[in-house]
Amino acid sequence: MSNSPIIRRRVDPRAERAARTVLTGPRPRLLRQPVAPTTINERRRDPRALRTAALVQHLPRPRYDWTRDAASPGTAAPAGVAVTAAPAIPLRVIAEPAYLVLAMLDRPGGEVSEHDRQVIAAARLLADGADAGGGGAVVTVATGSGAALAEAGSDRHVALPEGWADDYVPERRAAAASALMAALSPRHILFPDSPDGADVARRVAAAAGERLFTGVQSLSPDRATRQSSGGSLETGHRPTRLMTVAADAFAPLDGVRHEARPLDLATPMVAGEEVLPRLGGARRLAVDPDALALSEADFILSAGNGVTDWQSFAELGEALGATRAGSRVVCDAGHLPRERQVGASGTVVSARCYLAFGIAGAPQHLQGITGVKHVIAINTDLHAEMIKRADLSIVADAQDVMPALIRLIRERRND
Amino acid sequence: MTEAVLSNVAVLLSIGRHPVSGRARRGATDAQALEMALALRPRRLTAIHAGPAADADALRAYLGMGLERLTVLVLPDGADPVEALIAHLRRLAPSLVLTGRQAEDGEGSGMLPYLIARGLDAAMVPDVVRVGPADASDATPGKAAIVQALPRGQRRALTVSGRLVATVHPSAPPARASAFGPARRGVIEPVAVPVTVEVTADLFLSECEHRPWRPKPKLMRVKRGGSALDRLRAATESKSGKGQLLVNPTAEAGALAIYDSLVEQGMLP
Numbered sequence: 304m305s306n307s308p309i310i311r312r313r314v315d316p317r318a319e320r321a322a323r324t325v326l327t328g329p330r331p332r333l334l335r336q337p338v339a340p341t342t343i344n345e346r347r348r349d350p351r352a353l354r355t356a357a358l359v360q361h362l363p364r365p366r367y368d369w370t371r372d373a374a375s376p377g378t379a380a381p382a383g384v385a386v387t388a389a390p391a392i393p394l395r396v397i398a399e400p401a402y403l404v405l406a407m408l409d410r411p412g413g414e415v416s417e418h419d420r421q422v423i424a425a426a427r428l429l430a431d432g433a434d435a436g437g438g439g440a441v442v443t444v445a446t447g448s449g450a451a452l453a454e455a456g457s458d459r460h461v462a463l464p465e466g467w468a469d470d471y472v473p474e475r476r477a478a479a480a481s482a483l484m485a486a487l488s489p490r491h492i493l494f495p496d497s498p499d500g501a502d503v504a505r506r507v508a509a510a511a512g513e514r515l516f517t518g519v520q521s522l523s524p525d526r527a528t529r530q531s532s533g534g535s536l537e538t539g540h541r542p543t544r545l546m547t548v549a550a551d552a553f554a555p556l557d558g559v560r561h562e563a564r565p566l567d568l569a570t571p572m573v574a575g576e577e578v579l580p581r582l583g584g585a586r587r588l589a590v591d592p593d594a595l596a597l598s599e600a601d602f603i604l605s606a607g608n609g610v611t612d613w614q615s616f617a618e619l620g621e622a623l624g625a626t627r628a629g630s631r632v633v634c635d636a637g638h639l640p641r642e643r644q645v646g647a648s649g650t651v652v653s654a655r656c657y658l659a660f661g662i663a664g665a666p667q668h669l670q671g672i673t674g675v676k677h678v679i680a681i682n683t684d685l686h687a688e689m690i691k692r693a694d695l696s697i698v699a700d701a702q703d704v705m706p707a708l709i710r711l712i713r714e715r716r717n718d
Numbered sequence: 719m720t721e722a723v724l725s726n727v728a729v730l731l732s733i734g735r736h737p738v739s740g741r742a743r744r745g746a747t748d749a750q751a752l753e754m755a756l757a758l759r760p761r762r763l764t765a766i767h768a769g770p771a772a773d774a775d776a777l778r779a780y781l782g783m784g785l786e787r788l789t790v791l792v793l794p795d796g797a798d799p800v801e802a803l804i805a806h807l808r809r810l811a812p813s814l815v816l817t818g819r820q821a822e823d824g825e826g827s828g829m830l831p832y833l834i835a836r837g838l839d840a841a842m843v844p845d846v847v848r849v850g851p852a853d854a855s856d857a858t859p860g861k862a863a864i865v866q867a868l869p870r871g872q873r874r875a876l877t878v879s880g881r882l883v884a885t886v887h888p889s890a891p892p893a894r895a896s897a898f899g900p901a902r903r904g905v906i907e908p909v910a911v912p913v914t915v916e917v918t919a920d921l922f923l924s925e926c927e928h929r930p931w932r933p934k935p936k937l938m939r940v941k942r943g944g945s946a947l948d949r950l951r952a953a954t955e956s957k958s959g960k961g962q963l964l965v966n967p968t969a970e971a972g973a974l975a976i977y978d979s980l981v982e983q984g985m986l987p
Contacts, residue, residue: 359950368947471874502844521934531825533823535740536929538825582876582877583877583878584875586874586875587875596871623985656985658976681976693961695961695979697963697976699964703969707972712977
């Protein structure tokens with residue numbers, strides 16, 4: 304027994320009892336279980352503590368973020384800090400491209416559209432594809448400078464003449480594309496499948512005598528698919544040289560930075576200017592905004608139950624040049640025709656700007672304006688849902704604001 | 719002279735496919751192209767279909783719109799109609815060729831009008847909603863005035879000189895209904911393809927593999943980067959309470975705020 308190293312723990316029943324006592328006095332209360340030892344085992348995980356550390360939102364239902372550092376529970380950074388503290392996106396340079404993929408962008412009105420970004424993303428799939436060897440470079444061709452395209456994933460940029468941005472010159476654009484095709488001999492040329500982009504693509508394909516794979520829905524270096532037979536079949540083929548990319552088929556790139564180095568080439572301009580255009584005298588026609596379908600309208604002036612001055616509403620619509628619309632209540636009451644109703648039981652609109660007078664914002668109405676970019680709401684109720692949804696909310700009576708806005712527009716127009 | 723521009727019109731008609739039942743029918747934009755051609759009241763109107771002469775019923779729907787005869791260029795199944803059409807149109811020498819945007823059946827690449835315009839050395843205008851002789855103020859004879867449909871309901875006016883191939887946009891005037899009597903009485907006139915034209919099968923299409931289309935998941939605009947919390951917020955929370963709020967301003971102040979916001983959005987000059 305003398306060589307046994309076992310140390311037996313001394314039991315002190317009084318001390319244990321004292322530790323279990325929670326209420327002293329005439330009727331002492333004791334805990335049943337012995338109290339846990341005060342020292343914490345480092346290797347033991349505490350699931351409750353981890354769970355509370357991962358909790359980011361209590362209501363309406365708990366949400367957990369398990370990607371945080373589990374080793375330091377409770378020290379999570381507050382929201383928003385992570386984005387600002389993120390390191391700068393590294394610049395990716397493709398110095399010696401193995402081959403080129405051309406992306407002919409629309410850039411309507413000088414802005415890089417969502418569809419243009421998607422086309423660049425599709426071009427990157429072909430340029431970086433592992434099956435094709437990778438190492439290809441994406442060359443964007445558009446009016447304007449390439450600075451805005453670096454973050455969309457463009458390696459090189461060929462600038463078309465500035466004057467082409469606003470004019471309708473499909474023949475010149477097609478000639479420029481054909482000239483670039485001859486000068487750079489790219490492996491693929493992608494166009495957006497937008498009305499103007501697809502038009503240029505078909506002109507190029509007809510001139511080159513090559514097959515155009517239109518409306519590409521999925522793309523990999525060895526296979527491209529599109530819809531055919533009126534949308535009932537999927538047709539697959541290996542990627543052809545000329546393709547148009549369907550809208551909303553590819554996610555635009557995010558978190559990449561390429562150099563978008565300008566390529567100084569005179570060929571596209573020369574080829575474009577040489578063409579004697581047959582189409583001429585292009586000009587936009589004034590369109591009656593109230594004749595437009597609501598789903599097509601770009602700027603909507605909408606009335607709800609809070610509008611009683613219909614004369615001013617009509618005048619305001621005319622002064623703004625906006626398409627008039629209304630909520631369900633207004634259309635039920637007969638102030639506006641049924642096809643002017645916005646909402647779940649009317650039309651789901653995708654306007655760029657929505658100016659709402661006296662609309663409280665029923666869920667069905669908010670559902671109808673989910674696709675709207677900029678909402679301006681005028682309502683007497685500060686707590687209306689529409690006020691929360693709007694980008695500019697004004698708590699005022701529509702009957703006062705409408706005449707004031709009409710006066711202001713007329714004043715500014717006369718200046 | 720302006721009359722001469724649009725006096726000889728050819729319409730290219732295809733057999734459409736109903737999007738739900740898959741039945742053969744008159745093509746939607748092809749019928750609109752025929753409607754546009756009929757409304758022009760040309761001195762000579764030729765309606766042409768190229769393909770195997772099988773679905774006569776679908777073609778008779780075009781005759782029911784008031785056509786007296788329809789030329790069918792008889793081709794073997796799966797043959798490329800472009801060369802045959804170009805050869806036939808060269809003999810007719812129309813000043814205006816109208817057609818639909820793209821076929822509702824088959825490949826439907828929308829290339830045919832472009833290839834024909836190239837073959838005829840004509841100008842090509844897509845998405846037309848109105849064709850007419852150019853205004854007197856425009857002076858130059860032999861020009862056609864065209865209105866083109868753009869996205870978001872916008873319209874663009876153009877003038878085109880010389881021969882013209884145009885495709886019709888769905889927002890063009892709707893096609894008239896097809897009547898049964900005229901559809902029975904109309905004549906379908908089969909024409910053999912001239913021997914000089916080499917009719918070839920389409921090799922590209924036989925290389926493609928086809929399978930039934932399955933709807934793809936909708937592309938969601940998820941913002942990548944940031945923490946999981948940021949992505950979660952972007953995906954689940956609706957944008958609320960982030961806008962500018964003016965409580966009980968004067969009417970003038972409110973109107974000015976709206977005006978400035980509209981100018982900033984580019985809605986007002």
